[in-house]
Every structure is written in C-alpha cells, then in structure tokens.
Amino acid sequence: xxxxxxxxxxxxxxxxxxxxxxxxxxxxxxxWRVSLNDYLYAAGVCYRGAFGHSVEHMSEIQMYRAFxxxxxxxxxxxxxxxxxKAFAKWRSDGNNRGDHPFEILRGNGTFGVHLIPPxxxxxxxxxxxxxxxxxxPYIGMAAALAKSGIPSEAPDLERAVSYLAKKG
Numbered sequence: 057x058x059x060x061x062x063x064x065x066x067x068x069x070x071x072x073x074x075x076x077x078x079x080x081x082x083x084x085x086x087x088w089r090v091s092l093n094d095y096l097y098a099a100g101v102c103y104r105g106a107f108g109h110s111v112e113h114m115s116e117i118q119m120y121r122a123f124x125x126x127x128x129x130x131x132x133x134x135x136x137x138x139x140x141k142a143f144a145k146w147r148s149d150g151n152n153r154g155d156h157p158f159e160i161l162r163g164n165g166t167f168g169v170h171l172i173p174p175x176x177x178x179x180x181x182x183x184x185x186x187x188x189x190x191x192x193p194y195i196g197m198a199a200a201l202a203k204s205g206i207p208s209e210a211p212d213l214e215r216a217v218s219y220l221a222k223k224g
Contacts, residue, residue, distance in 0.1 A: 089140035092131065095173050096120055098181055098206050099160045102171060105200020106161070106193035125162035129155035147173075161197075163187040169194050174207070185212035188219040195220070 090098075093116075100116035103123060111119050117132070136142045161169035167186025174180055183201060185194045195217065198210035 089144060090173050091140045092134045092137040092143045092146075094140070095143065095171075096137075098173075098201070098208075099171055101200050101204045101206060102160060102169075102183070102197035105198075105203075106196040108196075120160065123161050124159055125156055125168075127155040127159075128157040131157040143173075159186075161190055161193055164189050169197060171197075178209075180207035180209060183208060183210045183212075185216055188216070191216035191219045 096116035099120055103111050103114075103116075103119040111122075114122065120128075120132075131146060134142050134146050156167075156170075158170045158172050159168055160171045163169075163186050165187070166189075168190045169186065170182075170184040172178070172182040172184065181201065183194070183198055185191065194210075194212065198208075198213050198216075201208040201210070
C-alpha cells in the first residue's frame with residue numbers, strides 16, 4: 057500500500073508575514089488591500105487544501121494556470137504584482153467583464169469555485185461554490201483558509217456538506 061505524503065502546512069512565518077501585511081494595509085486604507093501576489097498566495101492556500109500533495113511542486117501562479125479556466129481578464133499581466141494599487145486599479149478598470157478571473161477552480165459545465173478578494177464592502181476573502189460537483193475541493197479550500205488565518209468566509213459550506221452527505 058502506498059503511503060501518502062502529508063501536505064506541508066503553511067509556516068507560521070509565512071502566515072505571520074501575510075497577516076502583518078494585511079493588517080498594516082487595513083489600518084492605512086480602511087480595508088484589506090491585497091496585491092496580485094497576495095491574491096495568488098490565498099489561492100495557493102486553497103489549492104493546497106483541496107489537492108494536497110499533488111500540487112506541492114507547483115507555484116501559486118502555476119496552480120492558478122492549471123485549475124482556473126484561463127479567462128483572467130488580464131489579471132496575470134499586472135505589471136507590478138506586489139502592488140495593491142496595481143491590483144485595485146486593474147479591478148476598477150472593468151477590463152475583465154465577461155471573464156472569470158476569480159474562478160480559481162473551473163466547473164464542469166457550470167461555475168466552479170470563486171475566491172473573491174477583499175474589498176471596501178467585504179474586508180475579507182469570500183470563497184463561493186458554483187456547481188456542487190466542486191463541493192469536495194470547496195470544503196478542502198474552506199478548511200485550509202480557516203486554518204491559515206487568512207480573513208475569509210465560505211458562505212456555501214453548508215450546501216457543499218449537504219450535497220456530499222446526500223451523495224453518500
């Protein structure tokens with residue numbers, strides 16, 4: 057029997073650094089401003105929670121390319137990925153209409169899983185489930201976000217659990 061390698065958890069230094077950056081931005085701006093790199097880091101936490109050891113060799117951008125549907129509205133081309141201002145400008149420009157930049161897991165004929173970044177209205181990430189076929193990875197993603205300490209909500213968690221319970 058093959059023994060599965062336990063996925064590495066996020067180090068306390070990584071978690072602390074990420075939260076420190078978010079807290080500093082919240083104090084300066086009134087809400088959690090994130091950069092593209094911050095967003096991809098949070099998406100990476102989700103991917104590791106859903107897919108464990110199968111993605112441990114991949115960077116956050118590689119995971120995003122592999123699991124999203126590719127219609128990112130130019131998000132990956134942001135010139136300064138470490139800049140919260142550049143990410144906010146890209147979001148406000150409206151150039152991504154019709155694209156699904158925040159669909160981090162494509163669905164099968166329907167929407168998959170979306171990770172919506174923080175905004176002035178919601179100063180935390182929102183993990184949303186589209187199609188119930190993505191319920192199992194959604195639960196893993198929600199658990200990983202909660203464990204990481206990244207400010208987030210998963211409003212479709214009950215629906216995902218109910219779907220899997222009915223499925224048996």
